[in-house]
Amino acid sequence: MYWSWNNDFSSILEEIKRDYWKWSSKNPVKFLETIDHNYLFDIIEKKNLKDKIHRLYRDYREYLNKATILEKSSEDENTSKYIYLSAEYGITKCLKFYSGGLGTLSGDHLKSASDIGIPLVGVGLAYLYGYFRQYINHDGRQSELYEQNYFESLPMNLVLDEDYRPIKISIEIFGKNVYAQIWCLNIGRIKLYLLDTFVDENAVEDKRITDILYGGETDKRILQEILLGIGGLRAIAAMGIKIKGCHMNEGHSAFLVFERIKEMMKKENISFKEAQEKCYYSNVFTTHTPVPAGIDIFPRWLMEKYFYNYAVNELKISFDELFAEGDLVTKNKGNEHFNMAYLAINNSNFVNGVSKLHAKIARRMWSLPESRSQIISITNGIHIKTYLSSVSENFYKKHFGKNWLEKPGFFEELKALPDEMIWKMRQKNRSALISQIRERISDKLKLIHDSEDKLQEVQEMLDDNALTIGFARRFATYKRGTLIFRNIERLKKILANDKLKVQFLFSGKSHPKDEGGKNFIAEIVGYADSDLFKNKIVFIDNYDMEVAKQLVSGCDVWLNNPRRPLEASGTSGMKAVTNGCLNFSILDGWWLEGYSPETGWKIDSPENYENMYDFDVDNYESESMYNVLENDILPMFYDRDSKGIPVKWVNKIKTSIINLAGYFNTERMVKEYYDLFYSKLK
Numbered sequence: 001m002y003w004s005w006n007n008d009f010s011s012i013l014e015e016i017k018r019d020y021w022k023w024s025s026k027n028p029v030k031f032l033e034t035i036d037h038n039y040l041f042d043i044i045e046k047k048n049l050k051d052k053i054h055r056l057y058r059d060y061r062e063y064l065n066k067a068t069i070l071e072k073s074s075e076d077e078n079t080s081k082y083i084y085l086s087a088e089y090g091i092t093k094c095l096k097f098y099s100g101g102l103g104t105l106s107g108d109h110l111k112s113a114s115d116i117g118i119p120l121v122g123v124g125l126a127y128l129y130g131y132f133r134q135y136i137n138h139d140g141r142q143s144e145l146y147e148q149n150y151f152e153s154l155p156m157n158l159v160l161d162e163d164y165r166p167i168k169i170s171i172e173i174f175g176k177n178v179y180a181q182i183w184c185l186n187i188g189r190i191k192l193y194l195l196d197t198f199v200d201e202n203a204v205e206d207k208r209i210t211d212i213l214y215g216g217e218t219d220k221r222i223l224q225e226i227l228l229g230i231g232g233l234r235a236i237a238a239m240g241i242k243i244k245g246c247h248m249n250e251g252h253s254a255f256l257v258f259e260r261i262k263e264m265m266k267k268e269n270i271s272f273k274e275a276q277e278k279c280y281y282s283n284v285f286t287t288h289t290p291v292p293a294g295i296d297i298f299p300r301w302l303m304e305k306y307f308y309n310y311a312v313n314e315l316k317i318s319f320d321e322l323f324a325e326g327d328l329v330t331k332n333k334g335n336e337h338f339n340m341a342y343l344a345i346n347n348s349n350f351v352n353g354v355s356k357l358h359a360k361i362a363r364r365m366w367s368l369p370e371s372r373s374q375i376i377s378i379t380n381g382i383h384i385k386t387y388l389s390s391v392s393e394n395f396y397k398k399h400f401g402k403n404w405l406e407k408p409g410f411f412e413e414l415k416a417l418p419d420e421m422i423w424k425m426r427q428k429n430r431s432a433l434i435s436q437i438r439e440r441i442s443d444k445l446k447l448i449h450d451s452e453d454k455l456q457e458v459q460e461m462l463d464d465n466a467l468t469i470g471f472a473r474r475f476a477t478y479k480r481g482t483l484i485f486r487n488i489e490r491l492k493k494i495l496a497n498d499k500l501k502v503q504f505l506f507s508g509k510s511h512p513k514d515e516g517g518k519n520f521i522a523e524i525v526g527y528a529d530s531d532l533f534k535n536k537i538v539f540i541d542n543y544d545m546e547v548a549k550q551l552v553s554g555c556d557v558w559l560n561n562p563r564r565p566l567e568a569s570g571t572s573g574m575k576a577v578t579n580g581c582l583n584f585s586i587l588d589g590w591w592l593e594g595y596s597p598e599t600g601w602k603i604d605s606p607e608n609y610e611n612m613y614d615f616d617v618d619n620y621e622s623e624s625m626y627n628v629l630e631n632d633i634l635p636m637f638y639d640r641d642s643k644g645i646p647v648k649w650v651n652k653i654k655t656s657i658i659n660l661a662g663y664f665n666t667e668r669m670v671k672e673y674y675d676l677f678y679s680k681l682k
């Protein structure tokens with residue numbers, strides 16, 4: 001997957017056949033399957049691409065062989081590994097195994113672990129239909145289409161044994177065996193293994209365990225989580241990988257706790273309690289949820305259905321004892337729940353939240369006994385190269401050399417660069433985004449044979465020179481995608497000003513069962529279609545990692561307005577930073593740490609916001625938004641010098657990159673995981 005964070009690779013494939021690269025959903029395996037080989041070799045000759053390809057290949061070899069910052073032995077197959085487990089992975093557009101930020105974080109974790117050489121292995125599920133493709137209906141509402149993945153045409157391979165047969169694991173679930181095969185992806189130097197239950201041995205209902213991501217039914221969810229946690233560890237064992245420790249990214253994989261204990265009991269011939277004590281010191285748990293309602297819980301009867309035999313036969317304890325590991329507070333009989341985060345916390349010496357504020361909230365929420373290790377914070381980051389547009393990357397390469405990102409303290413060097421260069425880079429990024437949006441929308445119109453007039457209109461939509469504000473993420477209601485429309489009269493006034501032009505771009509999917517989130521999308525689509533806001537508000541459908549990269553690089557301002565303190569971290573704003581896009585956000589999650597008057601803008605929250613009604617908080621915070629927009633952001637963007645450069649704005653970009661980019665990235669984050677957790681596992 002090295003190619004997925006390499007703009008040069010993408011540009012070579014575009015030079016070979018741009019349409020096919022687009023039509024394949026940027027999947028190189030499909031691209032090479034569909035392209036005629038005579039054409040391929042001809043065009044490589046004709047366009048002189050050979051040198052470029054060779055150079056890319058040399059870079060790749062160099063990447064794989066370069067000395068690692070951390071453990072020298074990481075290359076060695078026999079080194080025991082840190083096992084990282086997550087229900088979703090966002091690696092690149094064509095691998096639809098993610099829904100949002102949790103997934104992109106998992107993907108970025110693996111990419112940076114590869115960059116710096118941590119002996120880590122990822123485990124997840126290979127969903128046949130993955131997450132849905134979003135359509136906006138004629139009535140402006142989201143509808144979902146699940147498209148089948150063809151794993152053979154994706155950049156992943158089945159894991160085979162010495163006789164070239166797929167390695168399969170099995171789990172006894174409710175009296176019968178369920179089987180899974182394993183797919184492997186190379187994330188640079190890191191392996192990611194994904195389990196897949198669509199194998200002949202399974203009955204139809206068992207095959208369907210890995211059909212879609214986050215379908216919403218409790219029974220399916222517990223089966224997926226049994227597969228991820230218990231099956232994941234069995235896959236690791238089946239492949240002969242030795243475990244140094246396990247990192248649970250969110251509670252979905254927490255059942256692994258039991259499987260590790262079971263294995264330890266067998267190996268050392270010890271009791272449940274003794275094995276539990278031993279495993280505790282090599283488990284890591286990262287929580288992402290600041291509210292109890294956000295945590296995975298399962299009713300007692302369901303746990304009993306799937307874990308009664310496992311408790312008695314495998315763990316040699318009663319079901320009640322097993323249940324107690326995840327039974328938090330609900331002591332009223334008959335209504336007890338098993339809490340996955342509690343299971344993980346109970347069984348991990350190393351627990352962290354994903355920003356300073358979130359860790360504080362999590363400490364309050366869980367109030368762990370003083371005798372044990374406490375919840376600390378490791379603030380999230382992003383894998384810089386994954387979200388850097390080619391315009392931005394070429395800018396850095398041109399001014400600072402090919403290995404610019406590897407120079408320690410590099411971003412400081414930006415200070416000396418003339419404002420004009422940075423402004424030019426920004427203009428190019430914005431124009432690139434706008435042409436990408438025009439292409440996307442006209443492709444869609446061509447599909448339904450819309451009129452020439454309409455197509456012409458699309459070619460003129462949006463303004464290449466207007467201040468462009470982006471808002472894109474999952475449409476969960478706490479993220480308040482519609483907050484900017486709270487006082488429509490004020491917004492109208494801002495958008496009507498022809499001297500200080502501004503346009504808003506929205507994108508995001510809502511979970512299929514979240515009607516509240518879907519209402520938000522419908523509201524925005526309604527505004528985008530209205531004459532009032534035409535061309536000033538645009539909703540881009542089917543948000544994914546590609547659209548994310550386009551928006552965070554092309555927009556001037558990245559807006560985030562979650563209901564504090566519900567945004568545990570947020571990462572899309574970090575993706576904006578290195579592209580020179582400035583943040584404008586509620587002081588929640590990472591922005592509480594990243595914000596200063598020199599790096600961006602804040603939206604003020606009322607004091608005592610935690611005890612206020614949503615209605616009042618929304619009013620207060622939206623008014624602050626309009627004020628900052630009118631008084632600070634717009635005037636600064638249009639305050640130009642004689643050469644047409646907004647000098648103050650450009651200085652803010654410099655400070656934002658210099659102060660934030662070196663810290664809010666996954667290289668720093670993964671190093672922290674290594675120093676604070678991984679290197680201390682016993």
Ligand SMILES: *Cc1c(COP(=O)(O)O)cnc(C)c1O
Nearest residue numbers: 100101473544545548570571572
């Ligand atoms: C980064 C990213 C997210 C996370 O965005 P937040 O603002 O942190 O919620 C969600 N979806 C995609 C596709 C992303 O790339």
